[in-house]
Amino acid sequence: KAGVTQTPRYLIKTRGQQVTLSCSPISGHRSVSWYQQTPGQGLQFLFEYFSETQRNKGNFPGRFSGRQFSNSRSEMNVSTLELGDSALYLCASSLVGQLNTEAFFGQGTRLTVV
Amino acid sequence: SQQGEEDPQALSIQEGENATMNCSYKTSINNLQWYRQNSGRGLVHLILIRSNEREKHSGRLRVTLDTSKKSSSLLITASRAADTASYFCAGSARQLTFGSGTQLTVLP
Numbered sequence: 001k002a003g004v005t006q007t008p009r010y011l012i013k014t015r016g017q018q019v020t021l022s023c024s025p026i027s028g029h030r031s032v033s034w035y036q037q038t039p040g041q042g043l044q045f046l047f048e049y050f051s052e053t054q055r056n057k058g059n060f061p062g063r064f065s066g067r068q069f070s071n072s073r074s075e076m077n078v079s080t081l082e083l084g085d086s087a088l089y090l091c092a093s094s095l096v097g098q099l100n101t102e103a104f105f106g107q108g109t110r111l112t113v114v
Numbered sequence: 115s116q117q118g119e120e121d122p123q124a125l126s127i128q129e130g131e132n133a134t135m136n137c138s139y140k141t142s143i144n145n146l147q148w149y150r151q152n153s154g155r156g157l158v159h160l161i162l163i164r165s166n167e168r169e170k171h172s173g174r175l176r177v178t179l180d181t182s183k184k185s186s187s188l189l190i191t192a193s194r195a196a197d198t199a200s201y202f203c204a205g206s207a208r209q210l211t212f213g214s215g216t217q218l219t220v221l222p
Contacts, residue, residue, distance in 0.1 A: 004156070033210070043202065043212035056209050090156060100144060103210065105156035 006106035025093030137203035
């Protein structure tokens with residue numbers, strides 16, 4: 001079966017702009033989680049969506065938002081980009097949630113803010 | 115903040131040797147998961163051990179969990195050059211919270 005697909009793979013944006021990242025989970029998976037990975041902070045949880053509802057949220061400012069569609073595809077939006085938002089953004093899908101089952105990660109979107 | 119801290123931060127061994135990585139976590143968990151990440155790419159799930167389990171095996175992987183010490187270890191036996199990657203533990207409570215990772219280098 002197809003894996004988790006994240007688009008785009010690479011993105012360069014300017015400070016102050018906004019960006020939307022997309023994640024298509026594995027077919028049949030209803031949970032999608034987003035993570036930010038940076039050399040300094042490591043892997044940090046952004047939020048989790050399940051059946052179009054945000055089920056959990058990490059400690060990120062309101063500039064970071066997301067949504068999930070009825071087909072379980074998810075988007076993540078970052079507004080008013082800052083240099084510190086440069087990171088690898090990873091999305092993970094799981095059947096009902098990654099707390100008790102394995103999560104499958106996409107290859108990530110590498111965002112560079114200049 | 116990160117749930118776990120891996121030890122060591124970096125490990126370099128010869129092919130064929132065993133590699134042991136340790137992870138300590140801070141709060142109570144439902145289970146603990148280990149992931150592997152090749153340079154700058156997505157994470158691959160390796161193994162999940164539940165809080166009521168003490169040891170689990172999968173192929174060349176052996177994971178232990180000590181909830182009283184809030185620690186876990188990952189043993190990779192008979193390592194191969196292809197095992198070179200970063201390894202992360204992730205504690206599962208309300209969400210998955212990852213440790214800082216161990217960079218494993220297996221020299222041919």
